[in-house]
Each structure stands twice: as C-alpha cells, then as structure tokens.
Amino acid sequence: MFRTQLCSLLGIEVPIFAAPMGFVTGPGLAAVVSNAGGLGIMSFSGNPPPVLREEIRRLRSLTDKPFGVNVLLTGPHLPFPVEAVVDLCLEEQVPVLSTFWGDPTPYVARAHAAGVKVIDQVGSVADAQRAARAGVDAIVAQGVEAGGHVAGEVTTIALVPRVVDAVAPIPVVAAGGIADARGLVAALALGAQAVAIGTRLIATLEAYAHPVYKQKVLVATEDQTVRTTLFGYGWPNAPHRTLRTPFVERWLPEEGRGSEQRPDEPRIGETKIGGQPVPLLRFMGFPPTPDASGDLESMDFLAGQGVGLVKDIKPAAEVLQELVEGARQIIIQLATGVEN
Numbered sequence: 642m643f644r645t646q647l648c649s650l651l652g653i654e655v656p657i658f659a660a661p662m663g664f665v666t667g668p669g670l671a672a673v674v675s676n677a678g679g680l681g682i683m684s685f686s687g688n689p690p691p692v693l694r695e696e697i698r699r700l701r702s703l704t705d706k707p708f709g710v711n712v713l714l715t716g717p718h719l720p721f722p723v724e725a726v727v728d729l730c731l732e733e734q735v736p737v738l739s740t741f742w743g744d745p746t747p748y749v750a751r752a753h754a755a756g757v758k759v760i761d762q763v764g765s766v767a768d769a770q771r772a773a774r775a776g777v778d779a780i781v782a783q784g785v786e787a788g789g790h791v792a793g794e795v796t797t798i799a800l801v802p803r804v805v806d807a808v809a810p811i812p813v814v815a816a817g818g819i820a821d822a823r824g825l826v827a828a829l830a831l832g833a834q835a836v837a838i839g840t841r842l843i844a845t846l847e848a849y850a851h852p853v854y855k856q857k858v859l860v861a862t863e864d865q866t867v868r869t870t871l872f873g874y875g876w877p878n879a880p881h882r883t884l885r886t887p888f889v890e891r892w893l894p895e896e897g898r899g900s901e902q903r904p905d906e907p908r909i910g911e912t913k914i915g916g917q918p919v920p921l922l923r924f925m926g927f928p929p930t931p932d933a934s935g936d937l938e939s940m941d942f943l944a945g946q947g948v949g950l951v952k953d954i955k956p957a958a959e960v961l962q963e964l965v966e967g968a969r970q971i972i973i974q975l976a977t978g979v980e981n
C-alpha cells in the first residue's frame with residue numbers, strides 16, 4: 642500500500658527515512674530503521690575519515706538492507722575535510738549519499754559513477770531546483786518546523802507541494818514536524834514519496850542521545866522550541882531549532898554572542914568524537930550523547946516542533962510499525978468515509 646516509486650528506486654519497503662541527526666543517528670539507529678523496511682541515514686557526526694569508515698562498516702554489519710550516510714557540505718568549522726569524507730563514502734559504496742547545507746553539484750556525477758545515489762536536503766524551492774539541475778536522485782524538502790539545523794523559512798505544508806511541482810518527476814521527501822501516522826498521510830497527500838523523521842526518533846531505544854535529552858523530548862511541547870543561531874560556536878550564524886531550556890531563555894536576548902567564537906567561553910563539559918575526548922565550550926552545538934558529561938543543562942537539545950507529539954521512548958522499529966499501520970487505517974477511513 643505504501644510502496645511509492647521512491648521505495649522501488651531505493652529498494653526499501655516503507656516510505657520512511659530515519660533523518661540524519663548529528664551524533665544521534667549512529668549505526669545502531671540507522672540499522673534498525675533499514676531493517677524495519679525504511680531507509681536509515683547515519684550522520685557522519687564530524688568523525689575523521691578512518692573512524693567514519695569503521696562506522697560505515699559497523700552499520701553494514703548490522704543490516705544487509707539499503708542505508709544512507711549524511712555529509713554536511715559546508716558550514717561547520719569542525720576539523721573535517723568534506724572532499725575526503727565524500728570520497729570515503731563513495732569508496733565504501735554506501736547505497737545513498739545524503740547531503741545538506743551546500744551545493745551537491747560537484748559530487749553527483751562522481752557518486753553515480755560509483756553506483757551511489759544522492760539525496761539532497763533543502764529548505765527552499767530555489768535550492769531544490771539547484772539540486773534537480775545537479776541530477777540528484779531525490780530531494781528532501783525540510784520545513785522550518787524541523788529540528789536541528791534548518792535551511793529555510795517555509796513550513797512543511799507550504800514547501801513540500803511547491804518543491805514537488807518545481808522538480809517533477811524527481812521524487813520528494815517531506816521533513817519537519819512529522820512525528821506520527823497523521824503526518825505521514827499528510828505528507829503523502831502533499832505529493833511527497835516518503836518522510837524523513839528526526840525528532841520522533843530521538844525518543845527511541847537506539848538513538849545515541851543522552852537519557853536527559855530523551856527525557857526532555859518527552860516532556861517538551863510544540864511551543865517550547867526556538868529557531869536560533871545561539872549554539873553557533875564552531876558553526877556560526879547557522880539557524881537551528883532547539884529546545885527552549887532555561888539556559889536558552891537566559892541567552893536569547895544576547896543570541897549573537899553564540900556566534901562570536903570567543904576563546905574565553907567557559908568550558909561546560911566534555912564529549913567524545915570518534916572515541917576521542919573533546920572539551921565542550923559554551924554555545925557549542927553538540928546535542929548531548931551518552932558520552933557527554935558536565936553541565937548538560939547548558940547544552941544544545943536540538944528538536945523540532947513535532948516534539949509535542951512525542952510521548953514515549955520505544956524501539957525505533959515499533960515507531961515505524963505504528964506509522965505504517967496508523968497511516969493504513971487513516972487512509973481506509975478517509976477512502977470509505979467512515980466517521981470516527
């Protein structure tokens with residue numbers, strides 16, 4: 642019932658992607674979503690190429706289904722070489738290279754030559770057209786209600802059909818605010834051929850998120866997120882949607898401070914990247930993983946407006962199953978005009 646043309650193109654069973662979430666969508670979460678019939682897209686998470694290679698191989702050992710690896714093309718001033726990371730993904734022949742925050746044009750022909758499909762995430766019609774001209778295989782239209790870094794200013798319900806019309810026949814995936822079966826059906830009705838789900842999947846057993854982060858996602862409501870540039874240390878002036886914690890409320894009036902890259906910002910804790918300890922300074926945009934320690938309350942709890950719909954922590958495969966089953970029931974009800 643839900644196998645769209647994009648599902649056939651990618652060799653997946655259900656039109657649901659685990660959105661790449663920096664640090665949070667690791668091999669574990671990506672693999673269970675792929676094993677459940679969707680497309681798990683692992684984030685490269687700032688890992689240096691040798692560590693990323695190990696992560697890709699770990700993901701491959703956990704699933705024999707298609708998966709993706711996400712790379713940010715520009716933006717963070719983290720010590721990672723985009724070219725080397727893309728080359729590595731192509732060498733490893735990941736089924737899907739997912740790109741965000743930059744122009745995918747230089748990479749598409751190389752990816753296709755390596756047998757790798759490219760899916761670019763955008764936040765506007767203009768960027769969708771650029772991706773279409775570049776020859777990508779599918780485009781994720783990300784609405785402004787999404788969690789994490791947000792590319793545009795238009796809501797999912799307004800953006801998706803505009804992108805669908807602008808890039809037809811290239812398949813479009815809806816992202817931003819989709820957290821249950823109603824959102825999935827709505828996205829399909831807008832012309833999307835799949836959905837990419839981020840925030841809902843933070844509250845799963847397999848998400849690589851600190852227990853405090855998962856708990857905050859459970860209790861937050863849709864009006865408790867903000868689109869800001871506050872966590873701009875290392876990635877200045879890049880809008881992201883995060884939870885309005887007391888720390889965020891305290892600093893929002895001085896939002897620009899977060900992008901100043903002041904070397905004297907206090908150290909608030911520590912985390913690990915690629916297994917190595919990394920000090921966390923105030924305003925760094927690392928959502929807390931189980932490796933994070935220190936003053937968690939000052940960290941970046943990236944989440945979208947769909948957070949209000951997230952009420953329980955469960956295995957990601959169950960989330961997918963509920964989405965598919967719930968969507969099937971809604972569609973039957975709509976088609977038969979049964980009152981509920």
Ligand SMILES: Cc1cc2nc3c(=O)[nH]c(=O)nc-3n(C[C@H](O)[C@H](O)[C@H](O)COP(=O)(O)O)c2cc1C
Nearest residue numbers: 660662663741787788789817818838839840943945
């Ligand atoms: C914690 C978090 C981290 C994210 N990191 C990335 C990333 O590294 N690369 C990327 O392309 N998108 C990233 N995103 C955006 C997602 O790919 C997706 O657009 C978004 O989660 C969809 O909206 P939703 O959160 O309302 O489901 C992130 C989102 C979240 C919540």
